[in-house]
Amino acid sequence: KQEVTQIPAALSVPEGENLVLNCSFTDSAIYNLQWFRQDPGKGLTSLLLIQSSQREQTSGRLNASLDKSSGRSTLYIAASQPGDSATYLCAVRGSTLGRLYFGRGTQLTVWP
Amino acid sequence: GAVVSQHPSWVICKSGTSVKIECRSLDFQATTMFWYRQFPKQSLMLMATSNEGSKATYEQGVEKDKFLINHASLTLSTLTVTSAHPEDSSFYICSAASTEQILGYTFGSGTRLTVV
Numbered sequence: 049k050q051e052v053t054q055i056p057a058a059l060s061v062p063e064g065e066n067l068v069l070n071c072s073f074t075d076s077a078i079y080n081l082q083w084f085r086q087d088p089g090k091g092l093t094s095l096l097l098i099q100s101s102q103r104e105q106t107s108g109r110l111n112a113s114l115d116k117s118s119g120r121s122t123l124y125i126a127a128s129q130p131g132d133s134a135t136y137l138c139a140v141r142g143s144t145l146g147r148l149y150f151g152r153g154t155q156l157t158v159w160p
Numbered sequence: 161g162a163v164v165s166q167h168p169s170w171v172i173c174k175s176g177t178s179v180k181i182e183c184r185s186l187d188f189q190a191t192t193m194f195w196y197r198q199f200p201k202q203s204l205m206l207m208a209t210s211n212e213g214s215k216a217t218y219e220q221g222v223e224k225d226k227f228l229i230n231h232a233s234l235t236l237s238t239l240t241v242t243s244a245h246p247e248d249s250s251f252y253i254c255s256a257a258s259t260e261q262i263l264g265y266t267f268g269s270g271t272r273l274t275v276v
Contacts, residue, residue, distance in 0.1 A: 082264060091166070091253055091269040092204075137203065145192050145257050148265065152203040 050075045054138050054151035061158055067125040069154045071138030076119050079144060083112050083123050084137040086153070092137065096123070128158045162188050164256045166268025173244055173275055181239045181271045183254030189234035190256035194265070195227075198251040207252075210237055244275040 051074045061067060071081070080099045084092040096105045096112040098121070104113040111124040125132060135155045139148040163186040173179050183193060192211050196204040208224075210216040210231035218224045226248075228240040237256075241248055254268040 080264075084267075089251070089270075089272065092267040094264055094267075097264045145259070147194060147206055147209060148204075148255070150203045155201075 050078075050140060050142060050149040052138060052140055052149050052151040054136075054154050056154060057152065058155040059157070061128060061156075063128060063130060063158055063160050065128050065158075067128050067156070069123040069125070069136055069138075069156075071121040071123070071151055073119045073121075073140045073149070075142070076116050077142065078116060079141045079146065081112075081114055081121050081138065081140045082148070083110075083121075084139065086135045086137060088135075095136075125156075128156075130158050130160055133157050162256075162266040164190075164254065164266045164268045166254055166271060168271055169269060170272040171274070173273070175245055175275055176243055178240055178242045179244055179273060181241075181252055181254075181273075183237045183239070183256065183268050185235050185256045185258070185266070188256075188258050190237070190258055191234065192257045193231055193237040194255040194257070195229060195237075195239050196253045196255065198253060198270075204253065207239075241273065244273070246275045249273055249275045 053072045055070045082097045083095045098105050098114040109126040114121045135153040137153045138151045165184045167182050195207045198204050207222045208216040208218045210229050212231050212234050216229035231237040253270040255265045257265045
């Protein structure tokens with residue numbers, strides 16, 4: 049069974065710092081990996097999706113990398129802002145229309 | 161882009177009553193829908209997977225007679241919590257997938273259920 053782990057569980061930083069959030073998974077046979085953002089009491093917003101054949105994806109200040117063979121992904125947030133405060137979830141999918149396996153998330157707080 | 165509408169956003173009900181949560185795909189046909197449950201400060205736990213026109217497949221430990229899932233059309237899936245108890249209070253989120261959108265799933269905005 050796929051298991052997804054996210055480190056750290058929580059992170060509190062001052063505005064402007066560059067951040068690295070880590071995600072690891074036990075079964076490297078994945079279809080894709082997705083990073084989400086969740087604000088308190090809200091649903092999930094997709095940030096970046098990396099197909100299994102890709103190494104990284106970028107969107108604005110966000111960059112996600114994938115090393116499938118080692119079962120790791122990293123979400124890099126550049127020049128963090130208070131508006132980035134949220135919980136960041138990593139999820140992997142094993143097949144085309146298969147279920148997602150979620151990590152427990154990293155709760156990020158960026159203070160002014 | 162793909163949009164999934166989930167209603168209601170929040171609901172309060174009395175113990176013993178039933179509550180229905182709707183999940184609609186607004187601009188695509190959802191071949192598959194996933195229902196998740198989330199406890200405070202916890203990750204999403206998959207409850208069941210439903211395919212249009214078929215019975216839902218429930219994860220181990222999820223009571224199928226308590227959490228009734230119906231996926232009667234390609235745009236609508238419903239989750240009914242029957243005979244709700246306070247321990248059913250949680251955040252429920254649906255996710256829709258289609259063969260046209262195999263890259264990424266779209267999530268609803270979630271429903272906060274409080275049973276009193």
